[in-house]
Amino acid sequence: MVISRRTFSGGLVAGAAASLTSTGALGALATPTKARNVVFVHGLFADGSSWSEVIARLQAAGLNATSVQNPLTTLPDAVAAAEQVLARQDGPTVLVGHSFSGMIVTEAGMHPNVSAVVYVAARAPDAGEDYTALAKQFPTPPASAGIIFDGDEGRLSEEAFLRDFAGDLPEAKAKVLYAVQEPFQKALLTGRTTHAAWRSKPSFYAVSTEDRTINPDLERFMAKRMGARTIEVKASHLSLISHPEEITGLILEAARGNT
Numbered sequence: 001m002v003i004s005r006r007t008f009s010g011g012l013v014a015g016a017a018a019s020l021t022s023t024g025a026l027g028a029l030a031t032p033t034k035a036r037n038v039v040f041v042h043g044l045f046a047d048g049s050s051w052s053e054v055i056a057r058l059q060a061a062g063l064n065a066t067s068v069q070n071p072l073t074t075l076p077d078a079v080a081a082a083e084q085v086l087a088r089q090d091g092p093t094v095l096v097g098h099s100f101s102g103m104i105v106t107e108a109g110m111h112p113n114v115s116a117v118v119y120v121a122a123r124a125p126d127a128g129e130d131y132t133a134l135a136k137q138f139p140t141p142p143a144s145a146g147i148i149f150d151g152d153e154g155r156l157s158e159e160a161f162l163r164d165f166a167g168d169l170p171e172a173k174a175k176v177l178y179a180v181q182e183p184f185q186k187a188l189l190t191g192r193t194t195h196a197a198w199r200s201k202p203s204f205y206a207v208s209t210e211d212r213t214i215n216p217d218l219e220r221f222m223a224k225r226m227g228a229r230t231i232e233v234k235a236s237h238l239s240l241i242s243h244p245e246e247i248t249g250l251i252l253e254a255a256r257g258n259t
């Protein structure tokens with residue numbers, strides 16, 4: 001794993017994994033944190049359970065975690081679902097998004113309960129920015145060709161899902177994830193953010209260097225533009241599943257207020 005801006009604590013990563021079985025490691029991870037809550041939003045071709053590997057590690061570290069089953073209908077609908085969950089949090093909260101849900105993080109991250117925003121191989125537009133136009137400045141990732149529609153409902157083909165979305169997962173596991181992917185509506189893709197939370201909130205970004213769904217250089221561009229604390233993970237688009245220790249470690253940094 002390549003790390004930018006400053007050295008990433010290997011102890012966090014090792015501790016996150018060990019915390020699942022070690023009480024001592026659990027104590028080391030759990031204190032101190034400025035934010036005790038973490039809220040997750042999911043992207044296209046997935047649902048809230050895609051965060052399960054990371055959630056288990058954060059819960060073992062003593063944090064409260066909630067994964068939003070955000071609708072994939074329109075951007076305002078998705079943002080409203082996230083804001084509803086954020087409003088239920090009892091204090092500072094780290095908001096984390098993967099893939100398309102970076103759009104949700106960018107908008108809903110303005111909520112007063114949000115203390116930091118974390119992007120995992122995610123879109124990170126500026127306020128009012130046309131993300132599609134931004135993405136066209138970089139080579140088109142292979143997964144784009146695998147999107148298929150039934151009317152206004154879109155999903156990813158099995159071939160593209162296994163090869164371009166979940167390429168570093170065991171095939172059997174990737175097939176299960178393919179089977180439960182949540183379809184999205186075309187209208188979702190037309191939405192634009194009206195705010196950019198990363199301009200006023202501490203920001204963190206995990207680049208997937210082997211990503212075939214969002215161009216890794218586009219991820220690097222967005223991370224650099226927001227001045228995010230950035231790590232690079234040698235992973236497919238689903239680093240949150242294939243490399244949960246690294247992603248957990250970054251979220252713990254955000255919870256502790258490390259920038």
